Amino acid sequence: MxxxxxxxxxxxxxxxxxxxxxxxxxxxxxxxxxxxxxxxxxxxxxxxxxxxxxxxxxxxxxxxxxxxxxxxxxxxxxxxxxxxxxxxxxxxxxxxxxxxxSTGVWYDDSYDRSLYAPGSNCAGAPGTEVLFDETIDIDGTKINGGGGINVKALPLKLTNGKCEPVYPHxxxxxxxxxxxxxxxxxxxxxxxxxxxxxxxxxxxxxxxxxxxxxxxxxxxxxxxxxxxxxxxxxxxxxxxxxxxxxxxxxxxxxxxxxxxxxxxxxxxxxxxxxxxxxxxxxxxxxxxxxxxxxxxxxxxxxxxxxxxxxxVSKLKRVDPTILPSVLGGVEIAHTITDDVGIFWLKNSADTFKAASAAYENADKVHLTTLWAGEGVRLAGFGDPATDPRVPDIIFQSEPGTIFSLSEKKIAEHGGxxxxxxxxxxxxxxxxxxxxxxxxxxxxxxxxxxxxxxxxxxxxxxxxxxxxxxxxxxxxxxx
The missing domain is CATH 3.40.720.10 (Alkaline Phosphatase, subunit A)
Structure with a gap:
């Protein structure tokens, strides 16, 4: 055994x-x-x-x-x-x-430029949030999740012209x-x-x-x-x-x-x-x-x-609603901000503009390091130009920074x-x-x-x- x-x-x-x-x-x-x-x-x-x-x-x-x-x-x-x-x-x-x-798994709430939104029947432009948490349960208020996965809550992909759900596995x-x-x-x-x-x-x-x-x-x-x-x-x-x-x-x-x-x-x-x-x-x-x-x-x-x-004395709270302006107002497709900034842009051509704005607004988010576009690839995270799951911009803030105003939160992870x-x-x-x-x-x-x-x-x-x-x-x- x-x-x-x-x-x-x-x-x-x-x-x-x-x-x-x-x-x-x-x-x-x-x-x-x-x-x-x-x-x-x-x-x-x-x-x-x-x-x-x-x-x-x-x-x-x-x-x-x-x-x-x-x-x-x-x-x-x-x-x-x-x-x-x-x-x-x-x-x-x-x-x-x-x-x-290699795994393609960035977060439990991430983004994929090649997939389609739940319920879209693979219509329209590809690109969707990929959220795998209690929201994909049949009933997340039940201890057994309602008995399984709600297929209608899953992202979709086109396979040989057929629209199919993407299960977590x-x-x-x-x-x-x-x-x-x-x-x-x-x-x-x-x-x-x-x-x-x-x-x-x-x-x-x-x-x-x-x-x-x-x-x-x-x-x-x-x-x-x-x-x-x-x-x-x-x-x-x-x-x-x-x-x-x-x-x-x-x-x-x-x-x-x-x-x-x-x-x-x-x-x-x-x-x-x-x-x-x-x-x-x-x-x-x-x-x-x-x-x-x-x-x-x-x-x-x-x-x-x-x-x-x-x-806990190092705790710095940042209002997450300021992040679009911190990135210069470019259109953001998806954001991860527990205590790190991870961004997929609607148009990757806006990466330089967004990164430049982030540097100018560094004090607002206690920014210490930023990777953008080619810099993401050079840092070993993958290439956003070729991999639909790799973000356009990643930034790290000073230790203790969390993107939440909730007094209940005194620690985070992700960064x-x-x-x-x-x-x-x-x-x-x-x-x-x-x-x-x-x-x-x-x-x-x-x-x-x-x-x-x-x-x-x-x-x-x-x-x-x-x-x-x-x-x-x-x-x-x-």
Missing amino acids: KFITLSSSVALVMGVLFLSSATEAKPKDHGHSGNSKIKHVVLLSIDGLRQKDLAEFAASNPKSTLANLAKTGIEFTNAQATKPSDSFPGLIAQLTGGTPI QYVRVNNIFEIARKHGHVTAWSDKHTGAYDIARGPSGQGLTELYSPEIASVPVTGNATAAYDDLHVSAILNWIQGKDAAGVKHIGAVSVTQKVNGTPSPELTAAIQHTDASIGEIVAGLKAAKIYENTVIIISPKHGNSPRD FNEDEVHVALLVSSPHLKALKKKIIDTPVKTTQIAPTILKLLGLDPAALEAVKLEGTAPLPIF
């Missing part, structure tokens, strides 16, 4: 991936395993968890599950998340080994670890926060997951107790998967894998959130031990992104600042306990998680298309 556990989401939300062999017989080792004793991998994605957060929590709570996992593991203290530092590209990085340049350009695992006889499962949107975890084939369990977080009241109860749903599903059952604990599907994530800022609320998450991870570890598979399991803890600012991209990355296993070097400060990226997982399971990392395109290596020592 082999399994993987992964997670993702925001605000103390459990994400779970389960991978195991279809039978009790051990899957074949395909010549890529660094340790034949490792049969299972669990990835826990505690979103918003920066490296400093993990270090401080473990030091302050030496008897916690996280602290104990660190004692039998390796901390990669210089790990970088994706840019943009959002849940969608962050998750896809962990599953594919790729960044938006079809939006990804490269394959993922689940698809590869299933081809080699594994059972896979994933849990996350939106019922319809996280169909994206199935991979472009749509066949990557045996089970997707994604209770709709938008149906849950925004309170600490409600969020904790929501996370407990994921823990329950994970424990059922560990026992070889489906998320509901009814049908037998195989073995298990799990992920967990949480989002927050350095505050009593964050501490409480991490403590609840720590307790949840403790339940998962106990479940692995009860199933007598803990000794053959590697647990990987890393978020999809961090949050900025960590120091490239230290607090957003310098994330926790802990790899733990009883088989690593004897290693003398427990801290590795070599720069690594969260994209390296995907090839690492395949290698640990005895599968070929080069089977990942993004790994070949971007040259993504497994984490050092694996």
